[in-house]
Amino acid sequence: MWDKFTGKKRVTSREVAKQRLQLVLIHDRSDISPVMLEALKADLIAVISEHLEIDQEGIEITLSESRGKSRLLATIPILGRRTRR
Amino acid sequence: MPGRVITITSGKGGVGKTTTTANLAVCLALLGQRVVAVDADIGLRNLDVVLGLENRVVYDLVDVVEGRCRLRQALIRDKRLSEMYLLPAAQTRDKTAVSPAQMVDICNQLRPDFDYVLIDSPAGIEQGFQNAVAGADEVIIVTTPEVSAVRDADRIIGLVEAGEKGPARLIINRIKPDMVRRGDMLDVSDVLEILRIDLLGIIPEDEHIIVSTNKGTPVAHEVGAPAAQAFRNIARRIRGEEVPFMTLGGSDNLFGRLRRLIAPRSDAR
Numbered sequence: 001m002w003d004k005f006t007g008k009k010r011v012t013s014r015e016v017a018k019q020r021l022q023l024v025l026i027h028d029r030s031d032i033s034p035v036m037l038e039a040l041k042a043d044l045i046a047v048i049s050e051h052l053e054i055d056q057e058g059i060e061i062t063l064s065e066s067r068g069k070s071r072l073l074a075t076i077p078i079l080g081r082r083t084r085r
Numbered sequence: 086m087p088g089r090v091i092t093i094t095s096g097k098g099g100v101g102k103t104t105t106t107a108n109l110a111v112c113l114a115l116l117g118q119r120v121v122a123v124d125a126d127i128g129l130r131n132l133d134v135v136l137g138l139e140n141r142v143v144y145d146l147v148d149v150v151e152g153r154c155r156l157r158q159a160l161i162r163d164k165r166l167s168e169m170y171l172l173p174a175a176q177t178r179d180k181t182a183v184s185p186a187q188m189v190d191i192c193n194q195l196r197p198d199f200d201y202v203l204i205d206s207p208a209g210i211e212q213g214f215q216n217a218v219a220g221a222d223e224v225i226i227v228t229t230p231e232v233s234a235v236r237d238a239d240r241i242i243g244l245v246e247a248g249e250k251g252p253a254r255l256i257i258n259r260i261k262p263d264m265v266r267r268g269d270m271l272d273v274s275d276v277l278e279i280l281r282i283d284l285l286g287i288i289p290e291d292e293h294i295i296v297s298t299n300k301g302t303p304v305a306h307e308v309g310a311p312a313a314q315a316f317r318n319i320a321r322r323i324r325g326e327e328v329p330f331m332t333l334g335g336s337d338n339l340f341g342r343l344r345r346l347i348a349p350r351s352d353a354r
Contacts, residue, residue: 012268017232018275024232025239025279 026063030070037061044074053079087196088119091203091323092221094245096237098208100229101258104294104304106205107135108313111305112320114169118200121160121170123191125217126207127182130174137164137301138171147175147182149191156194165306170199180212185219192220201323210244218245224253225285230260230271239280254285256319261290262333273333286319288312289333 041061048054055077062073093106103126110122124132127147133139144159149172156172163169172191175182195202206217218224224245228238238255245253257276264270273287291312297304305316311331318328 010268014265014268014271014275017271018279021232021235021271021279024236028236028239029243 022065026065026070029065030063032063032070032072037063040072044076048076049082051082053082055079086200088199088202089223090192090196090221091201091223091225092125092206092218093203093225093227094206094214094217094241095208095227095234096210096241097228097234100227100234101288102208102227103131103135103205104298105225105227105256105258105288105316106203107132107303108305108316109320109323110136110169110201110203111163111166111303112316113201113203113323114163114166115305115317116320116324117168118324119168119198120201120203121172121195121199123172123195123202123204124174125183125188125204126213127174127216128176128179129207130176132205133161133171133173134301135298136171136303138173139301142173145173145175146191147178150183150187156191180207180216183216185212185215188216189220210240214241214244218248218250221250224250225256226253226282227256227258228276228280229258230265230273230276232271235271235276235279242280242282252283254283255280256286256288257284258288259290260287260333265333273330284330285322286315287331287333288315288319289331 041059044061045054045056045059058075058077060073060075064071064073093102093109095102106122110120114120122132122136123146124130125146126132130145133142138161141161144154146159148154149156149159160170160172163171172195192202192204204217204221207213226238226241226245228234242253255277257273260273261270265272273284277284289311291304291310293304293307293310294312297307297310304310304313307313315331318331321328
């Protein structure tokens, strides 16, 4: 109640539960295993590295869900363009 | 008109499948329907004790399947409701004693004589669950507002969809309005948003359930119990009536208290 006045936002255990559930269900529903994700990551690195210099440590591949569909999100930091092909 | 076979299942154990099956059977019977409750939890039977009929069990589901008795002989009439019966599970056997095809056959034999065949499914997603849903026209999934129960419910929803049983409907059991109000429990809208499934009913946590289970008298017989009202509402929705969902939580404000004073039994949204 006090938080409402002070404008502080308490993260309730209900919100934590909801977020955790949403995340775990994305994986449960997609049938994509962590092993498969790792293999995918290695292949992506190989393909993209042919064209761009990328930060391999900074790559993030995650599953998310929007509009009822599972989505694969890859965030790949680019360091620069490969000078030679 | 042949009866409807409805399976009550959950994935996770201990969320209230058996209590729900027993009480929906009672409520449908109180609405004048001919009901048989089938315990499909072979090896871990409990519907008999929840209904208070454990002393009357002579034959069971496996005896019927294996031809030791006729189906009629295995049916136990309820103590209070003359149109309600129980088909008990075997206690000394396991899930493999019955096949999905045999369950379909039992359901087909029961349909002509009853308006509703309610099947109490075992927990899990293995053969016991497969048996329980094999003959179902419709599936009701019971969950509680907890992470593990909701996750398992999601898995079951997927399996029911894959089995082409038509859209399953959800009962959210054991809601604690105080905890929801404090932000310490998933609320109905959270669970529905996550599971994307039609809501059939919500049942508040109610100590009457433990007392009634102790006695072997389903809580549905208890007129003033909040859970009894919830089960009666669900039974009417199963019958096709539009019944507003109970308001749980948020009633500690002045408006909620006033409304309860004015209409103590009302459960309008």
